[in-house]
Amino acid sequence: MPQTYTYGISEDMDKKTDALVADLENIKFEDSGPLFDDFIVNNTVDLQLLDAEGNEIQRPGSVQSGFVETIGKQSMLAITINEKEQNSAADASSIAVGSMHSATTGNEAIETVEVIDRSAVKKESSEETEEKSDDNQLAYSNALATNTDNYGFIENPVDISVMTTSASVDYGMQKPVTFSGSDKEYELYVLGAYRFVNQAVEAMNKILPWLIVVIVFISTLTAYLYSRYITRPVVRLSKISKKMSDLEFNWICDEKRNDEIGVLSSSLNELSLKLSTALSELKSANESLQKDIETERKLEQKRLEFFSAVSHELKTPITVMKGQLEGMMYQVGIYKNRDKYLARSYSVACTMEDMVQEILTVSRMEASGFMPQMEEFNLGNMVKDCAHRQDDLFIQKDMEVSYHISNDLYARGDKKLLQKALNNIISNAIHYSPDGAKIQIEAYKEDQKLTVRVENSGVHLDEAAVPRIFEAFFRVEKSRNRNTGGSGLGLYIVKMILELHKADYRIENTFNGVAFTFSI
Secondary structure (H helix, E strand, O other): OOOOEEEEOOOOOHHHHHHHHHHOOOOOOHHHHHHHHHHHHHHEEEEEOOOOOOOOEEOOOOOOOOOOHHHHHHEEEEHHHHHHHHHHOOOOOOOOOOOEOOOOOOOOOOOOOHHHHHHOOOOOOOOHHHHHHHHHHHHHHHHHHOOOOOOOOOOOOHHHHHHOOOOOOOOEEEEEEEOOOOOEEEEEEEEEOOEEEHHHHHHHHHHHHHHHHHHHHHHHHHHHHHHHHHHHHHHHHHHHHHHHHHHOOOOOOOOOOOOHHHEEEEEEEEHHHHHHHHHHHHHHHHHHHHHHHHHHHHHHHHHHHHHHHHHHHHHHHHHHHHHHHHHHHHOHHHHHHHHHHHHHHHHHHHHHHHHHHHHHHHHHHHHOOOOOOOOOHHHHHHHHHHHOOOHHHHHHHOEEEEEEEEOOOOOEEEEHHHHHHHHHHHEEEHHHHEEEEEEEEEEEEEEEEEEEEEEEEEEOOOOOOHOOOOOOOOOOOOOOOOOOOOOOOOOHHHHHHHOOOOOEEEEOOOOOOOOOOOOO
């Protein structure tokens, strides 16, 4: 973009001059001064008025010839300085001024260019200027008469010094004019100079308000877009990452973008999913470990209780048998009858043997890695066999036994362990029932499962004792007399065997007595 440009009077000067001529027709000559002055000042031109013979008429007004000269000198000075700044090697001290001498006959004009070195002209005296004035004026008038176009503009450049006493005249136009109250016709010449202005400054002054509006609009739009597409997503991702640091993984980044923020959003979602899965697995593992620890703690507590009960259960018969043997050895009192107390000692030893066998069974099943020996067998036949082994006790206690056993009840399990469980169940039913009681033994298929039910009449359990009846060494009979109860391990062993087979089992009071039921 150039720093300066020339601003010339456009073609609408013709219209402005026509308007001035029309205004002058409605006003007297002596009153036309303000119109001339306004036109000169507003359009930066000089005006010269000539009569029909070509003589210059002193026009009214306070602004006379020379107005353009002042503007021209200022503009030329600005151009000269600007050119010196752009090209210091150029010699801009001389300015060419064209002097044109045109003949008064015909339409042809002969132009002569005379270069005047202004730097050599120091100063002219006022007398020389006045002597040249008349001659220049006449040449100026003739030049205008032969070098104007249809609009009144001068077609060819003329010598500025010839046209007027004002320097720096670059263009001119001619119009006929009359005044109100007079029939005389005059010639009005409009003379102007190009005005040099700073393009950047003038353009900036004109567009500065709009430029400010555009800058504010663009800044606002940029801030909005930056906030929407850069700042806001980053803040949202920062909040989500903070939630993740607090182990909250139910937040999802929904930034569907293809740039780095979108990639970061996808990475955070993937990280959140993996961390959530890992923590869920870790939590599940911790819960499982906690359950295992709690189970192990309970088992350890049960072991301690079991061994404490075993110690107590073994200590009493051993003490009894030791006393009997010692009395027989020393033949003290009643123990002189050896046959009687030897039989009692033998009975105590058998009871201890049974208890030891039960303890060994429990210990074997509680050992880690114990697996039942699974095989297929007829459960109905096994129930009948176990019941018939107790026939002597049924006869001894005058009990009525009934059987309701279906055929073809084939089960899969450890046959020896299930026989041990059935023997304990039937034995308990016999021992805890009064003489003459009824025993009902059933085996049938129900809901794709094989069910065994043993019910004895004439006795009921204390409801408070039912939840503990399967505990080791627990006895409903508080005296712990061997004549009225067992060791307390029978139902505990039954529970362990049935749990190894993943069977459902329960003991409950019925209308007639107590029923034990299990399904495999």
